[in-house]
Each structure stands twice: as C-alpha cells, then as structure tokens.
Amino acid sequence: MKMRIQDLLVFAALLWRDVAAADIYVSSSGSDTNDGSASSSPIKSIAAAQKAVRNQLKRSSTENVTVHLAPGVYLLSEPLRLTDQDSAKSASVKWIGPGALLSGGLEVTGWTAGSQGIYSASVPVGTKSRNLYVNGQAANFARRKVSNRKDFTYTSSGIKWTNAALDWISSTAGISGAEIRFINSFTDRYSPIASAKTRELVMKQNAWYNNNWGYDHVAKPNADFGVWVQNALALLSDGGQFFLDSAAGKVYYKPLAGENMATAKTYLGVLETLVAVGGTYDNPAHDITFQGVSFAHTTWNAVSDIGYVDQQTGGYICENKTYTPSNFESVRPWWCQMPSAIQISAAKNVIFSGGNYTQLGAGGIGIGNDPNAHLSGVGLGASYVSIQDGYFSQIMGNSITAGGIRPDAHHPPDNRMINSRIDISNNIFYNVSTLYSSTVPIFVSYVQYSTVSHNDIDTTPYSGICLGYGWGSNDAGGSSEYVNRGLYKYQPQYSTPTISQNNALDGNLIHRYGYGHTDLGALYTLSKSPSTYVSNNYAFDSSGYGTYTDEGSNSYIISGNVLMSSGIWSAVNGANTGNNTYTNNYYRNGA
Ligand SMILES: *[C@@H]1O[C@H](CO)[C@@H](O)[C@H](O)[C@H]1NC(C)=O
Numbered sequence: 001m002k003m004r005i006q007d008l009l010v011f012a013a014l015l016w017r018d019v020a021a022a023d024i025y026v027s028s029s030g031s032d033t034n035d036g037s038a039s040s041s042p043i044k045s046i047a048a049a050q051k052a053v054r055n056q057l058k059r060s061s062t063e064n065v066t067v068h069l070a071p072g073v074y075l076l077s078e079p080l081r082l083t084d085q086d087s088a089k090s091a092s093v094k095w096i097g098p099g100a101l102l103s104g105g106l107e108v109t110g111w112t113a114g115s116q117g118i119y120s121a122s123v124p125v126g127t128k129s130r131n132l133y134v135n136g137q138a139a140n141f142a143r144r145k146v147s148n149r150k151d152f153t154y155t156s157s158g159i160k161w162t163n164a165a166l167d168w169i170s171s172t173a174g175i176s177g178a179e180i181r182f183i184n185s186f187t188d189r190y191s192p193i194a195s196a197k198t199r200e201l202v203m204k205q206n207a208w209y210n211n212n213w214g215y216d217h218v219a220k221p222n223a224d225f226g227v228w229v230q231n232a233l234a235l236l237s238d239g240g241q242f243f244l245d246s247a248a249g250k251v252y253y254k255p256l257a258g259e260n261m262a263t264a265k266t267y268l269g270v271l272e273t274l275v276a277v278g279g280t281y282d283n284p285a286h287d288i289t290f291q292g293v294s295f296a297h298t299t300w301n302a303v304s305d306i307g308y309v310d311q312q313t314g315g316y317i318c319e320n321k322t323y324t325p326s327n328f329e330s331v332r333p334w335w336c337q338m339p340s341a342i343q344i345s346a347a348k349n350v351i352f353s354g355g356n357y358t359q360l361g362a363g364g365i366g367i368g369n370d371p372n373a374h375l376s377g378v379g380l381g382a383s384y385v386s387i388q389d390g391y392f393s394q395i396m397g398n399s400i401t402a403g404g405i406r407p408d409a410h411h412p413p414d415n416r417m418i419n420s421r422i423d424i425s426n427n428i429f430y431n432v433s434t435l436y437s438s439t440v441p442i443f444v445s446y447v448q449y450s451t452v453s454h455n456d457i458d459t460t461p462y463s464g465i466c467l468g469y470g471w472g473s474n475d476a477g478g479s480s481e482y483v484n485r486g487l488y489k490y491q492p493q494y495s496t497p498t499i500s501q502n503n504a505l506d507g508n509l510i511h512r513y514g515y516g517h518t519d520l521g522a523l524y525t526l527s528k529s530p531s532t533y534v535s536n537n538y539a540f541d542s543s544g545y546g547t548y549t550d551e552g553s554n555s556y557i558i559s560g561n562v563l564m565s566s567g568i569w570s571a572v573n574g575a576n577t578g579n580n581t582y583t584n585n586y587y588r589n590g591a
C-alpha cells in the first residue's frame with residue numbers, strides 16, 4: 001500500500017489527537033505576555049491562565065489540559081469563575097500545584113510601632129475586611145468582654161443597664177459602628193451598634209430585632225458563652241487583636257508575645273470568593289480537578305452591615321427586614337447559607353484533592369448550596385464531587401457545607417438540582433470554626449448517595465459532623481412539633497419524602513469537639529434519611545454527645561461506632577426520631 005505524505009500527516013494528526021494533552025505553565029514570577037506553553041515561559045496570573053485554558057479548549061475539546069501552577073502565592077484580584085466554558089467536551093481540565101496558594105488577600109507590609117504596643121500599617125482607603133491573618137493565624141477583633149450579660153436589659157431598640165461597671169461601653173470612642181457578639185448554646189450572634197446614650201446602646205435594625213427572635217437568642221440564651229463589645233480601635237488592648245479603619249486606610253494590630261512585625265506575614269482577607277465552579281443545569285461545569293492547590297485569605301463583609309442572625313451551622317436570617325405577621329416559623333424556610341471561599345454548584349465530576357485550606361473568613365468549600373451562597377447565582381445541582389486529602393485549619397465558618405436548606409434543596413422541582421454522589425474523605429480538620437463558633441467542620445444537608453469518610457476532626461467548638469437539616473419539618477407527613485409551632489401556614493406539609501437517602505458517615509475520627517457550645521454531638525443528625533449509615537466512627541475527648549439524633553432523625557443505621565466522650569453516647573431529641581437501628585456500638589456511659 002502506498003501512502004501519500006498528506007495521508008500520513010492526517011493519520012499522524014489523528015493519532016496525536018488520541019494521546020495528546022496540553023500543558024499550560026503558570027508562575028507568580030512569570031509574565032502574562034508569555035503563552036505558557038513551556039515551563040521556561042510561564043504565564044503570571046490566574047486570570048491569564050484561565051484565558052489560555054479557554055483558547056486551548058477552542059483548539060481541542062477532547063484533549064486533557066493540565067495547568068501547572070508553580071509554587072508561590074497568587075494574589076487574585078477577582079474570583080476565578082469556572083463554567084462549562086472552562087470544561088473540555090470529553091476530557092478533563094486539571095489545575096495542579098503543590099506549593100501554589102490562591103490568595104484573596106491584601107498583603108500588609110510596613111508596620112510601624114505606636115503607643116501601647118500597637119502597630120499600624122497603611123492600606124488603600126476604603127479597604128473592607130473583617131479578617132486579618134498574621135503568620136497563618138486569624139487575629140481577633142479589638143474587643144472587651146462584658147462581665148455579666150445579666151446586667152443588661154433588652155428592649156426593642158437596644159440595651160440598657162444600671163450597673164456603673166458597664167459604663168465603659170457607652171464612653172468607648174467609636175462605639176457607633178462597633179458591634180456586640182453574643183455566644184449562646186448553639187448560636188453565635190453579631191449585632192451592629194447604631195449609637196450610645198447614657199447607660200444605653202441603640203442597636204442597628206433589623207439585626208437587633210431578628211437577633212431577639214426565635215430560639216437561643218440574645219435576650220433568652222439557652223446557655224451563655226460570653227458577650228463581647230468589639231470592632232472599635234479604643235478596644236484594642238490584647239495581643240492578637242486588630243482593627244481596620246477603612247475610611248482612613250489604616251490597620252492596627254497588637255502582636256502576640258514573640259511576634260515580630262518586621263518579619264510577620266500579614267494579609268487582610270479582601271475577596272469573599274476564590275474559586276466558583278458553577279455552570280447551569282443545561283450546561284454544568286464538569287470534569288475539573290484541583291490537585292495540591294492551596295487556598296487562603298478571604299473575608300465576609302455582610303456581617304458589618306446586617307449583623308449575623310445565626311441559626312446554627314451557617315444558616316442565618318439574611319433579609320434586612322422585620323417580618324409580619326411576627327411568627328418566627330414564617331422565615332424558617334427562607335434562611336440563607338453562609339457563603340464559602342470555594343463554591344461548586346451545577347457541576348459534575350469535580351475533584352479537589354490535597355492542598356491547604358486556611359485563613360478563610362466565612363465557609364471553606366460550599367457544594368450545591370442554595371443560590372444565595374453561590375456567586376454564579378445557580379445553586380444546588382452538584383454530583384460526583386470529591387473533596388479528599390485536604391488540610392483545613394483557621395476556617396471561620398463551616399469548613400465544608402454540602403447541600404442547601406431551602407425548599408428546592410429538599411423537594412427539587414427539577415431532578416438536575418439534586419445533590420448526589422458527594423464524597424468527602426481523608427481530610428484533616430484542625431482548629432476550625434474559629435470565628436462563627438456555631439459552625440462545624442462538615443455539614444451535609446439534603447444529599448443522596450454521598451459519603452463522609454475517614455476524616456480526622458481535631459479541635460472544633462460545636463458539633464463534629466452534621467448530617468440532615470429541617471428538624472424533620474420537611475419530611476413526608478411533616479412533624480407534629482411544627483404543626484404546633486405554625487410552620488405549615490408558611491410552607492407545605494409535604495406528603496413526599498425529601499431527597500435525603502443512602503448516605504454514610506463512616507470511619508471518621510472526631511476529638512476535642514464542642515468546647516464552645518452545648519446541645520451538640522460528634523455525629524449530629526436531623527430529619528429522615530433512609531438507608532443512611534453512621535458507622536465505624538470514633539469520638540472522644542469532649543463533654544458533648546456521641547451521636548445526637550435530633551428532631552426527625554429517622555431510619556439511620558448506627559453501628560460499629562466507638563463513642564468515648566463524657567456526654568450521653570446516643571442523645572435523642574424531639575418528634576419522629578424513630579426507626580433508627582443501633583448495633584455493635586462501643587461506648588462509655590456519659591452523664
Ligand atoms: C484524560 O485523563 C484521564 C485521567 O485523568 C484519562 O483517563 C483519559 O484517558 C485522558 N483522556 C485523554 C483524551 O487523554
């Protein structure tokens with residue numbers, strides 16, 4: 001057979017297609033005028049790398065693309081938003097980078113010493129942030145503890161007191177614009193201050209009204225873990241505290257013992273989102289992997305304006321209004337979710353493997369949350385998403401939030417909204433939920449065929465792993481408790497089950513949990529989830545519960561767990577907590 005040279009070339013091209021893979025090289029010391037096709041001519045910015053990926057996908061949508069991120073810090077000026085445009089038709093796009101860090105921060109340098117051991121540095125006027133990170137650790141707000149919250153009386157407009165020992169509050173310079181934080185049994189509430197009068201604070205609305213509504217609230221906490229007045233320069237007293245004067249473009253910080261501000265690495269978190277992987281239900285983002293890439297330095301500014309009307313595990317009242325008629329149940333179906341630094345929704349076959357997730361000012365990774373927690377505006381719809389081998393520390397909210405809490409999450413009108421096949425495994429969580437302390441390392445709401453396995457959770461203030469949401473109120477037939485509370489005047493009493501089923505919390509190690517709250521467990525469930533396993537987990541070193549099947553927890557198979565904390569090993573609470581089977585658990589009988 002004789003082949004012409006043209007035929008040979010076509011043949012070679014076909015062959016090449018089959019095996020070809022494109023590589024794009026990126027380095028923080030590169031240049032955006034490079035094309036990035038070789039490691040000797042790397043692209044500099046993540047934004048230019050994304051363009052290079054898109055150009056490559058136009059050339060071929062069947063070749064794998066690997067973006068090699070050289071070690072270094074990549075300061076993002078805006079979030080990296082990945083859609084189906086950033087996905088190959090029938091191949092995968094991999095972003096790999098051991099040692100590469102995507103940062104949403106503003107590096108702060110040039111600290112100068114002032115009085116009382118307080119240092120300051122200039123930042124651009126108007127810089128907004130609620131988070132300063134020093135040598136990898138979150139600084140605290142400039143703050144002072146209220147000796148006894150029982151000295152306060154709570155009115156519809158604010159706080160009053162008669163004890164002279166509290167008069168420092170109204171005389172604090174900058175008190176209008178500061179805020180108060182109240183840590184309760186299972187909520188951690190923030191309310192901004194409008195102004196001060198004699199022995200009185202006028203609080204900003206509608207946060208104040210809503211923070212005194214419902215359960216475990218400011219005026220009626222189920223437990224008291226302290227109240228702080230915070231976020232005014234005049235309150236900066238202890239090492240590890242900071243204050244940002246946005247109007248003046250100045251940040252203040254008092255170092256901890258041993259910290260040297262000439263060499264300390266300091267960042268203000270300024271971006272709220274780092275990476276948003278999100279398509280649409282018609283055109284999902286897909287086949288995207290991040291391997292060994294690290295993420296840091298975000299913030300969440302909404303709290304400064306509307307407070308944090310916390311309802312636990314990152315759910316909060318987000319609307320700046322008061323509700324009429326005033327029934328707390330009317331708003332339960334419409335709570336928002338705290339956003340995460342990394343967001344994945346309307347997406348499939350997405351892997352985040354390895355890497356460090358630290359110094360994140362709200363959530364860490366949000367998977368298929370409600371639309372309000374996604375920059376793309378399209379929530380839910382995550383399938384075959386895997387978060388594995390990551391190290392999580394210094395995350396202010398939930399480290400990982402999978403699933404939504406609104407009606408579309410539990411009774412989706414479109415099957416493409418269902419969150420399924422989510423795998424969270426082999427991750428380490430150390431000292432997380434460090435600011436919004438009623439959040440948790442892993443919260444999984446309405447999902448199916450999903451697994452949380454072999455994670456190591458060490459040091460966290462509230463529960464360890466939460467599975468399920470809705471307190472049973474959205475399960476088929478509803479809940480007598482929520483009939484009594486009047487919820488069904490505001491939402492359906494569903495006759496069909498939620499999508500939750502066939503999940504597993506398996507083989508996790510959970511220790512030093514629950515040090516900052518009460519009413520919590522290493523393994524905390526809510527609502528019905530048939531064929532769902534809570535198995536082979538080991539929990540110890542806590543006064544919290546082992547398993548906690550709270551309201552509506554139903555149809556779980558709880559087996560092979562070792563529950564050695566001093567709280568009740570298998571606490572049960574509320575209506576419809578039936579049909580759970582307990583086999584082969586080993587436990588110590590707690591209080
Ligand atoms: C792309 O990479 C995957 C592994 O990540 C591999 O299974 C697949 O064969 C590759 N596809 C092509 C077209 O090379």
Ligand SMILES: *[C@@H]1O[C@H](CO)[C@@H](O)[C@H](O)[C@H]1NC(C)=O
Pocket residue numbers: 097098099100292293294354355356391
């Ligand atoms: C994560 O951080 C640790 C400690 O700083 C470091 O040794 C490790 O290389 C980091 N991992 C990655 C993938 O960058």
Ligand SMILES: *[C@@H]1O[C@H](CO)[C@@H](O)[C@H](O)[C@H]1NC(C)=O
Pocket residue numbers: 137138139394431434435459
């Ligand atoms: C946990 O992190 C916080 C800051 O986010 C820090 O103040 C605290 O000392 C850390 N605790 C431990 C046990 O490392």
Ligand SMILES: *[C@@H]1O[C@H](CO)[C@@H](O)[C@H](O)[C@H]1NC(C)=O
Pocket residue numbers: 205206305306320321
């Ligand atoms: C919230 O609503 C109140 C009026 O009820 C208004 O005064 C305030 O400016 C609003 N705050 C924000 C941040 O929109």
Ligand SMILES: *[C@@H]1O[C@H](CO)[C@@H](O)[C@H](O)[C@H]1NC(C)=O
Pocket residue numbers: 529530531532554555556557579
């Ligand atoms: C009871 O739980 C099992 C195991 O999850 C499940 O298969 C079964 O459907 C449940 N029965 C009812 C009536 O919910």
